[in-house]
Amino acid sequence: MARETTSFVYVTYILSTPEKVFEAIARPEITRRYWGHENVSDWKPGSSWEHVRAGGERTVKVVGKVVEATPPTRLVITWAAPGQAADPASHSRVTFAIEDCENMVRLTVTHDELEAGSDMAKTMTKGWPAVLSSLKSFLETGRGLDIFGKPKAA
Numbered sequence: 001m002a003r004e005t006t007s008f009v010y011v012t013y014i015l016s017t018p019e020k021v022f023e024a025i026a027r028p029e030i031t032r033r034y035w036g037h038e039n040v041s042d043w044k045p046g047s048s049w050e051h052v053r054a055g056g057e058r059t060v061k062v063v064g065k066v067v068e069a070t071p072p073t074r075l076v077i078t079w080a081a082p083g084q085a086a087d088p089a090s091h092s093r094v095t096f097a098i099e100d101c102e103n104m105v106r107l108t109v110t111h112d113e114l115e116a117g118s119d120m121a122k123t124m125t126k127g128w129p130a131v132l133s134s135l136k137s138f139l140e141t142g143r144g145l146d147i148f149g150k151p152k153a154a
Contacts, residue, residue, distance in 0.1 A: 003089070006121055007112030012132050014105045016139040018098045021105050022072035024135055025096055028052075034134040034144025037061060043069045049077055064091060073098050079111070081120065092120065107132070 014021060024030045028038030032054035041049030043066055051062035063085045064078035075096040084090035092115075097108040109128060114121040130147040138144035 004116040005112070006114050006116040007110060008114070008124055008128065010109045010111075010128050010132055012107050012136055013101065014107060014136045014139050015103070016105050018072040018100050018105055020139060021098050021107055021135075022075065022096075024139060025075060026069075026071075034138035035131055036147065041066055043071075043075070045069060067093065079120075090115070107135075 068076040078091040134145040
């Protein structure tokens with residue numbers, strides 16, 4: 001029996017260039033500044049990539065393979081929890097489409113092939129909007145959002 005899948009599409013417009021948006025997704029020293037994680041790979045098709053929690057613990061949170069990399073307009077990766085890395089059927093796919101749109105960039109992130117109702121699918125509905133908002137803030141103002149911060153005591 002085939003598993004039921006779902007997908008999510010997020011679109012945002014950023015006052016930036018396609019080159020800067022692609023770099024912000026692919027360069028670990030940049031991703032840690034707005035995401036709190038580093039995307040680590042050589043970004044060649046077939047290569048592995050890791051999404052590593054930045055800071056002291058350096059925990060690998062997500063793993064996958066690079067499916068396609070066409071800087072600065074497109075990046076496609078598979079996405080899985082480290083414990084599911086050996087099971088290709090448990091991998092989902094993320095596509096970053098970066099389009100020049102007059103004096104800004106239209107970034108479309110499609111996360112598909114997610115198992116419907118899974119913890120990963122539920123996490124993505126909250127995670128991507130926060131990450132993309134932080135990316136937009138970072139590229140436009142130089143400051144990402146504190147999306148992984150703990151609530152402050154009153």
